[in-house]
Amino acid sequence: MVETYDxxxxxxxxxxxxxxxxxxxxxxxxxxxxxxxxxxxxxxAAANVEKLKGKAGAAKKARQQNIKRAEQTLQExxxxxxxxxxxxxxxxxVVFIATTWKVSSYFGSRxxxxxxxxxxxxxxxxxxxxxxxxxxxxxxxxxxxxMISMGLRANFKKLIGIKEPKGMPNQGLAGQMAKYEEQMxxxxxxxx
Numbered sequence: 425m426v427e428t429y430d431x432x433x434x435x436x437x438x439x440x441x442x443x444x445x446x447x448x449x450x451x452x453x454x455x456x457x458x459x460x461x462x463x464x465x466x467x468x469a470a471a472n473v474e475k476l477k478g479k480a481g482a483a484k485k486a487r488q489q490n491i492k493r494a495e496q497t498l499q500e501x502x503x504x505x506x507x508x509x510x511x512x513x514x515x516x517x518v519v520f521i522a523t524t525w526k527v528s529s530y531f532g533s534r535x536x537x538x539x540x541x542x543x544x545x546x547x548x549x550x551x552x553x554x555x556x557x558x559x560x561x562x563x564x565x566x567x568x569x570x571m572i573s574m575g576l577r578a579n580f581k582k583l584i585g586i587k588e589p590k591g592m593p594n595q596g597l598a599g600q601m602a603k604y605e606e607q608m609x610x611x612x613x614x615x616x
Contacts, residue, residue, distance in 0.1 A: 426562070430536040434565050438572035441523055445516035446580050453512040454586050462505035466589040469498040505589075524569060528554070535562035 453459050473494045479487065533556040542560045543551050551567040552560055581587075 426535050426538050430531065430534060430565075431568070434531075434536045434568045435572060437523075437527060438569045439576065441520055441569070442573050442576040442580055445520055446577070446584065446586075448516045448519065449509070449512050450584060450586065452515065453509045458508055459505075462501070462508055463589050465501045466498065466505055469494065469501045470590055473498050502589075520573075524566065528565060531565040534565075535559075536565045537563040537568050539563050 473491065476487070476491045476494050533554050535555045535557070539551060539561045542548070548560050550570070551563050553564045553566050555562050555564045
């Protein structure tokens with residue numbers, strides 16, 4: 425039996441943890457001069473790559489080498505920016521894990537939400553973690569917390585004005601989604 429209070433408490437906790445982790449990131453990384461400098465370096469390198477790709481007239485082989493060199497510089501600048509943010513990300517992750525660990529003792533093996541379907545096997549292991557019973561539509565606090573936090577993190581960053589530098593090499597699903605959003609914005613500008 426899923427208690428409404430447990431579901432609501434988990435949702436509020438997920439929102440609060442997302443806000444706290446983003447505030448930690450903003451205070452210790454995004455508002456610092458080192459981030460602003462790294463951000464400017466990545467944007468400058470990306471602009472250089474775009475300029476070289478749009479340039480015509482140079483010998484094809486020399487042009488390709490220049491583009492390749494500029495893209496390598498862009499990747500190095502982006503990697504430096506990611507490394508600079510790593511301690512802050514670790515700190516936010518530790519706070520998230522510690523809070524989850526502390527709160528998990530309150531929920532014990534109770535289900536906090538009911539899924540409208542039985543998830544595939546590998547997701548069931550996450551969604552049913554530490555939940556008593558055999559009903560695979562019962563969701564654990566961990567799963568609900570993780571899904572809400574993942575959904576809110578990017579939106580909260582947009583809300584407080586944190587953005588990726590234009591042209592930063594995108595990695596993973598989040599990077600592909602950011603690239604897709606950027607392409608959609610460009611198409612909207614062209615259309616209207």
